Amino acid sequence: MSTAVVKKPLPPFPEEEHWLFGSGYLIKKNPLVQMDFFIKKYGDIFSLSVPLHKVAVVSSPDLARYILLDNNKNYTKSLAYDLLKSLLGNGLLTSEGDFWKKQRRLIQPAFHRKKLEELTAMMIEAAEKAATKFSKYAATGEYFDVLPEMTALTLDVISKAIFSSGVDDKADIVGKQIAILNEITMEKLRRPIRIPSIFPTPFNLKERRALQILDNVVYEIIDKRRKEGISKDDLLSMLMDARDEETGESMDNKQLRDELMTIFIAGNETSSNALTWTLYLLSQHPEIEEKMIREIDEKLNAGVALGFNTVSSFAYVHQVIEESMRLFPAVWSVGRRTIEEDEIGGFRIEKQTNVLIPLIYLHRSEKYWDEPLKFKPERFAPETRGSIDKYVYFPFGGGPRICIGNNFAMLEMQLILITLYRRFRFKLKPGFEVDGEPMVTLRPRHGMMMLAVNK
Numbered sequence: 001m002s003t004a005v006v007k008k009p010l011p012p013f014p015e016e017e018h019w020l021f022g023s024g025y026l027i028k029k030n031p032l033v034q035m036d037f038f039i040k041k042y043g044d045i046f047s048l049s050v051p052l053h054k055v056a057v058v059s060s061p062d063l064a065r066y067i068l069l070d071n072n073k074n075y076t077k078s079l080a081y082d083l084l085k086s087l088l089g090n091g092l093l094t095s096e097g098d099f100w101k102k103q104r105r106l107i108q109p110a111f112h113r114k115k116l117e118e119l120t121a122m123m124i125e126a127a128e129k130a131a132t133k134f135s136k137y138a139a140t141g142e143y144f145d146v147l148p149e150m151t152a153l154t155l156d157v158i159s160k161a162i163f164s165s166g167v168d169d170k171a172d173i174v175g176k177q178i179a180i181l182n183e184i185t186m187e188k189l190r191r192p193i194r195i196p197s198i199f200p201t202p203f204n205l206k207e208r209r210a211l212q213i214l215d216n217v218v219y220e221i222i223d224k225r226r227k228e229g230i231s232k233d234d235l236l237s238m239l240m241d242a243r244d245e246e247t248g249e250s251m252d253n254k255q256l257r258d259e260l261m262t263i264f265i266a267g268n269e270t271s272s273n274a275l276t277w278t279l280y281l282l283s284q285h286p287e288i289e290e291k292m293i294r295e296i297d298e299k300l301n302a303g304v305a306l307g308f309n310t311v312s313s314f315a316y317v318h319q320v321i322e323e324s325m326r327l328f329p330a331v332w333s334v335g336r337r338t339i340e341e342d343e344i345g346g347f348r349i350e351k352q353t354n355v356l357i358p359l360i361y362l363h364r365s366e367k368y369w370d371e372p373l374k375f376k377p378e379r380f381a382p383e384t385r386g387s388i389d390k391y392v393y394f395p396f397g398g399g400p401r402i403c404i405g406n407n408f409a410m411l412e413m414q415l416i417l418i419t420l421y422r423r424f425r426f427k428l429k430p431g432f433e434v435d436g437e438p439m440v441t442l443r444p445r446h447g448m449m450m451l452a453v454n455k
């Protein structure tokens with residue numbers, strides 16, 4: 001009798017595929033629609049054929065929990081993060097293993113409650129400044145694109161948290177480079193064959209230029225701080241003063257640059273998209289907008305001063321944001337890669353397989369949500385919030401690599417919504433086409449043309 005071990009099968013491969021570039025190519029053309037089709041047809045776990053890579057797609061909470069938490073030691077970040085490395089270097093989002101762990105320990109204190117409390121007044125001030133700008137649009141009755149406005153606002157907040165000062169004079173240029181690099185990274189993912197970045201193709205040159213501009217901004221700030229020789233109460237000084245427990249070494253300029261750029265980009269691109277989607281959803285649901293405004297007005301009119309200790313009393317605002325991130329998660333998919341062969345859901349996952357977890361499908365699945373496509377902030381009411389599985393709804397990811405800025409982001413977004421809706425309602429331009437573009441983040445493809453109406 002044969003004693004050969006029968007190997008588990010690989011997850012099923014879709015029969016639909018491009019003749020040369022495989023089934024993965026179909027996803028790159030229209031990610032949200034095609035992925036939805038595959039998940040409905042092939043279920044919680046299936047393979048994708050992609051030239052030179054092994055890829056599996058996983059969309060069940062148990063399997064997501066297994067990969068991100070229970071067996072996370074067998075996984076590194078996936079292919080998409082390799083591409084992000086040209087922008088973020090070896091910062092917190094893209095680094096691995098003991099090095100990542102050490103950096104996470106060093107950086108975590110910057111996101112503690114006490115630190116967030118210290119940042120609250122700055123966040124409110126930035127939101128007020130944006131509201132003043134919006135009141136000019138309201139006065140002239142002109143439609144404006146909310147997306148770049150939210151990008152400028154969250155850029156203002158994150159740069160003040162990192163550098164104490166804003167990048168006011170450079171906000172425009174920085175915002176533009178981030179948009180270019182987001183597009184370039186996504187385009188790289190879409191291209192089955194990539195020309196290495198050392199070759200000066202127009203595409204590669206465009207990337208180099210954008211990176212150079214961002215690098216200059218960051219290095220200039222680091223240099224200035226080193227020359228001043230004083231320690232400030234911000235993330236830059238905290239990182240500059242941090243010492244390795246064992247070696248006593250501090251971070252060199254390159255590592256500082258990577259960590260700052262990571263937080264700068266991760267903390268800006270995500271929150272600005274999430275806020276823009278929230279304004280959109282509220283504009284489409286006047287009854288929900290009304291309920292949220294009532295909460296805001298009642299509290300503020302009763303003399304509640306908006307601040308770190310009172311923000312949690314605006315419970316409905318919190319629910320609105322959570323529900324908005326369910327339907328439009330700024331990070332719509334996370335990915336990992338197996339170190340050793342694994343077994344998931346009864347299938348064999350070979351070594352070095354990229355495993356995609358497109359969390360947007362769990363967020364919108366009929367299996368886990370009643371009327372999944374309906375915007376219903378009541379789902380997140382305190383009485384029922386606890387019963388939502390952490391891997392059915394996980395806009396900030398899960399396991400040890402969960403977003404370090406989740407509390408920062410929730411605080412910032414609540415303060416901004418309260419400040420804006422205290423003064424305005426927002427109306428979508430009639431006939432404006434709204435469409436989600438799944439880049440690295442889920443962006444509104446054409447921006448979001450809206451009108452601010454004074455209350």
Ligand code: HEM
Nearest residue numbers: 092093266267270271274330331396397401403404405409
């Ligand atoms: C709506 C806002 C945000 C969303 C939806 C979001 C989402 C996420 C997700 C899903 C991950 C995990 C990625 C993975 O598992 O591969 C992540 C990681 C990360 N996020 Fe956020 N994020 C947001 C805001 C922020 C902010 C405000 C900051 C910083 C101020 C930030 C900094 C980071 C960093 C540094 C990581 C990497 C953490 C690590 O691997 O240790 N994020 N974020």
